[in-house]
Amino acid sequence: MSSKKKDLGVTPLSEDVSAWYNEIVFKAELADRGPAKGTMVIRPYGYTMWEILQRELDQRFKDTGHVNAYFPLFIPESYLHREADHVEGFSPELAVVTHAGGKELDEPLVVRPTSETVIGEMYSRWISSYRDLPVLINAWNNVVRWELRPRIFLRTTEFLWQEGHTAHANEADAMAETLQMLDVYAEFASTVAAIPMVEGEKTPGERFAGAVRTYTIEGMMRDGKALQSGTSHYLGTNFAKAFDITYTDENNAVQPVHTTSWGMSTRMIGAVILAHGDDQGLVLPPRMAPIQIVIIPIGRDEGGAAALDKAEELANELKAAGVRVHVDSRDASPGFKFNDWELKGVPLRAELGPRDLEAGHVLVAHRVGELDDKGRPVKEQIPFAEFVERVPTMLDAYHQFLLDRADAFREENTSVVDEWGAFADQVSTGFALAFHCGRPECEDDIKAETSATPRCIPTHGEDADGTCIRCDTPSAYGKRIIFGRAY
RNA sequence: CGGGCUGUGGCGCAGUUUGGUAGCGCACUGCGUUUGGGACGCAGGGGUCGCCGGUUCAAAUCCGGCCAGCCCGACCA
Numbered sequence: 222m223s224s225k226k227k228d229l230g231v232t233p234l235s236e237d238v239s240a241w242y243n244e245i246v247f248k249a250e251l252a253d254r255g256p257a258k259g260t261m262v263i264r265p266y267g268y269t270m271w272e273i274l275q276r277e278l279d280q281r282f283k284d285t286g287h288v289n290a291y292f293p294l295f296i297p298e299s300y301l302h303r304e305a306d307h308v309e310g311f312s313p314e315l316a317v318v319t320h321a322g323g324k325e326l327d328e329p330l331v332v333r334p335t336s337e338t339v340i341g342e343m344y345s346r347w348i349s350s351y352r353d354l355p356v357l358i359n360a361w362n363n364v365v366r367w368e369l370r371p372r373i374f375l376r377t378t379e380f381l382w383q384e385g386h387t388a389h390a391n392e393a394d395a396m397a398e399t400l401q402m403l404d405v406y407a408e409f410a411s412t413v414a415a416i417p418m419v420e421g422e423k424t425p426g427e428r429f430a431g432a433v434r435t436y437t438i439e440g441m442m443r444d445g446k447a448l449q450s451g452t453s454h455y456l457g458t459n460f461a462k463a464f465d466i467t468y469t470d471e472n473n474a475v476q477p478v479h480t481t482s483w484g485m486s487t488r489m490i491g492a493v494i495l496a497h498g499d500d501q502g503l504v505l506p507p508r509m510a511p512i513q514i515v516i517i518p519i520g521r522d523e524g525g526a527a528a529l530d531k532a533e534e535l536a537n538e539l540k541a542a543g544v545r546v547h548v549d550s551r552d553a554s555p556g557f558k559f560n561d562w563e564l565k566g567v568p569l570r571a572e573l574g575p576r577d578l579e580a581g582h583v584l585v586a587h588r589v590g591e592l593d594d595k596g597r598p599v600k601e602q603i604p605f606a607e608f609v610e611r612v613p614t615m616l617d618a619y620h621q622f623l624l625d626r627a628d629a630f631r632e633e634n635t636s637v638v639d640e641w642g643a644f645a646d647q648v649s650t651g652f653a654l655a656f657h658c659g660r661p662e663c664e665d666d667i668k669a670e671t672s673a674t675p676r677c678i679p680t681h682g683e684d685a686d687g688t689c690i691r692c693d694t695p696s697a698y699g700k701r702i703i704f705g706r707a708y
Numbered sequence: 709c710g711g712g713c714u715g716u717g718g719c720g721c722a723g724u725u726u727g728g729u730a731g732c733g734c735a736c737u738g739c740g741u742u743u744g745g746g747a748c749g750c751a752g753g754g755g756u757c758g759c760c761g762g763u764u765c766a767a768a769u770c771c772g773g774c775c776a777g778c779c780c781g782a783c784c785a
Contacts, residue, residue, distance in 0.1 A: 239778080239779070240778085240779095243778080247719090248719090254777085258776075258777095310784095313783065313784095314783075314784070335785090364785085366783095366784070366785080368783080368784070369709065369782080369783065369784090370781095370782095370783080370784090375785090376783095376784065376785080380785070382785065429785095449784090449785065450785085451785080452785065484785065485785080486785045487785085488785050489785090517744095519743070519744055520743070520744085521742075521743055525743080552743095553743085553746090553747095554742085554743050554745085554746070554747055555743065555744060555745070555746095556743090556744085556745035556746050556747085557743095557745085557746045557747085558745090558746090559744095559745050559746080560745070560746050561746080572744070574743095574744055575744090576744075577744090584744085595745085597745065600744095672780095672781085
């Protein structure tokens with residue numbers, strides 16, 4: 222049994238998170254490795270999650286007044302050099318095209334690692350008056366950053382994302398935009414992905430190359446590590462000055478615009494995998510699940526055929542009610558299918574066999590929930606007449622359950638610490654709330670000793686004063702900041 | 709890019725020490741029996757042993773180089 226289970230299953234998450242993550246990505250058919258180093262193929266099951274994320278986020282962008290556009294993949298190399306910090310930050314990971322059309326190019330083209338520079342160039346052409354502001358544009362695209370240590374979804378050489386780029390008349394408007402979009406990300410993560418996020422500002426050492434202030438949402442994964450899941454930057458007038466993006470104000474004075482940029486990527490899929498998964502495989506939050514409920518008809522011959530008919534009838538009604546449902550009519554045993562869909566993280570499973578047909582109900586089990594004395598999910602009998610109406614309610618309740626569970630997990634693994642020894646222990650399993658002096662060298666020292674980094678200065682943290690957890694000099698932030706190991 | 713480990717049918721592995729005509733489990737194909745927690749029987753198909761070169765009568769096995777993957781660091785959405 223155990224050896225059989227081992228052959229068929231995956232390395233338990235509780236045993237080895239890295240091995241579990243790699244196996245689950247392949248076995249659940251989310252993605253595969255591409256032939257070139259660091260590239261990934263997103264398979265239909267994984268891509269459907271991306272499509273759902275896109276739809277949900279895009280709606281939120283539109284609701285907050287943004288419009289979509291597309292900017293080019295290739296950027297003249299010189300553009301990157303116009304903003305000093307920006308090049309410095311990105312040049313180590315640029316892919317550069319030097320030859321094309323059978324000859325060497327006059328000027329190399331970089332494959333965009335992000336689009337601040339091309340967009341800056343275009344905004345300088347489009348903006349001339351305060352009447353043109355704000356400009357609120359988002360782009361869905363792919364970017365390339367030459368990563369030394371790729372991991373599917375978490376860090377790939379090419380990844381999909383959206384990058385919002387806005388231009389405003391003054392700092393206050395741009396800052397309001399920056400913080401608004403951070404809230405959009407946090408709300409999305411909680412409402413759709415069932416992941417509670419800590420919102421906060423990055424310390425100077427962790428700031429985006431070229432930004433004045435960088436904000437982040439940080440989620441806690443099942444192993445207590447942090448994952449930066451979305452970022453929003455106030456770029457000040459740095460790019461306005463580098464690309465001459467200016468406007469004439471009401472008093473006929475020429476002013477630089479204040480810009481922002483904000484992004485969420487396919488890494489968010491990795492966050493969903495790592496925030497909810499368990500030893501049996503994926504656990505998908507219902508609002509991101511490609512399949513929200515799978516119906517498994519049981520039995521063969523007449524009984525089986527009748528079960529299949531009824532399953533399809535119920536599935537059609539669920540579809541009409543807006544539920545993503547799948548009927549598994551494969552020629553495989555029920556037990557195999559149960560395990561298969563559990564591996565794939567489908568939130569609800571309905572079983573429907575001759576006995577249920579007779580009794581007029583289906584048996585519904587939750588992917589994560591109460592277990593019976595055999596350690597199997599409790600199955601609830603739901604009469605046919607109530608089924609279609611109850612599924613959406615059950616999905617909502619299950620969403621809430623996963624969110625609460627993730628929230629409780631984060632609470633349990635977050636502690637206030639004021640002593641160095643306790644700090645080192647705490648960051649090995651979760652988040653530490655501690656005072657810090659704010660010096661980048663001290664951050665480096667902490668990282669060298671514990672592999673933990675400052676994740677953020679939490680927006681909702683309480684005001685407090687103290688001395689640095691590492692070097693005892695006064696705290697720089699007026700509150701405790703969050704440290705943790707990160708993906 | 710540094711340090712460690714690993715490359716053998718789709719997946720997981722044995723075989724490498726001591727060179728001698730490539731094997732197991734799962735998956736796959738066909739037929740039959742099965743179907744309420746990873747079914748069974750019979751019959752099949754599939755591998756230039758990561759790549760290149762060397763030693764040898766003979767290389768998965770020994771030697772050199774390269775490539776890829778994983779883990780730990782540095783970089784990062």
